[in-house]
Amino acid sequence: xxxxxxxRRACRTLExxxxxxxxxxxRRDQADIEARIRDICQTRVRYRYRRVYVLLRREGYEINQKxxxxxxSELGMQLRNKTPKRRxxxxxxxxxxxxxxxxDVWAMDFVHDQLATGxxxxxxxxxxxxxxxxxxxxxxxxxxxEDVV
Numbered sequence: 635x636x637x638x639x640x641x642r643r644a645c646r647t648l649e650x651x652x653x654x655x656x657x658x659x660x661r662r663d664q665a666d667i668e669a670r671i672r673d674i675c676q677t678r679v680r681y682r683y684r685r686v687y688v689l690l691r692r693e694g695y696e697i698n699q700k701x702x703x704x705x706x707s708e709l710g711m712q713l714r715n716k717t718p719k720r721r722x723x724x725x726x727x728x729x730x731x732x733x734x735x736x737x738d739v740w741a742m743d744f745v746h747d748q749l750a751t752g753x754x755x756x757x758x759x760x761x762x763x764x765x766x767x768x769x770x771x772x773x774x775x776x777x778x779x780e781d782v783v
Contacts, residue, residue, distance in 0.1 A: 667695060669703055675711045683711075733764035744777075756780060 646673045667690070674686050681689075681705035687699050706712075733739040745757040758772040775782070 664705060667697060668709060670695070671702070671705055671711065672709060675706075675709075683707075733762075736762055736765040736767070739763045744781075 641655060642652060645655055666678050670693070671686055671691065674681060674689055678685075683703045685697065686706060687697070687702040690697050690702060698724075717726050731739050740760060741764075742758065742760045744757055746754065747757070748754050753775060753776060755773055758770070758774075758779055759768060760770040760776065
């Protein structure tokens with residue numbers, strides 16, 4: 635003999651809505667779309683979800699942009715930021731010399747700041763890369779090329 639409790643009574647006891655109990659998901663299987671998004675992102679590394687969405691629509695997939703973005707994010711396909719070109723070029727230079735002793739290699743750079751009056755000040759710093767000695771700090775409000783030379 636089976637001692638069952640009705641669904642209505644069980645839901646009422648648990649303070650649970652019966653419509654939630656009877657809910658059937660309408661979500662379609664998205665394994666094929668996930669695979670296709672992964673393929674697109676591997677072959678075209680610089681594409682974001684909007685461009686992937688356009689390609690999927692052209693291929694005949696019935697998908698909207700929000701769903702494409704959700705799947706794209708779930709797969710962890712967010713685009714990484716490119717390193718700025720100036721840093722890449724500086725890293726790849728072969729003509730850089732390694733400092734072996736003091737007075738061997740020098741480096742220069744500008745430091746920027748703003749005064750309480752609102753005026754911007756620039757400071758030219760020259761550094762010995764081996765000993766970290768600074769023979770010159772030149773502060774000015776503006777620099778011309780011949781001033782630096």
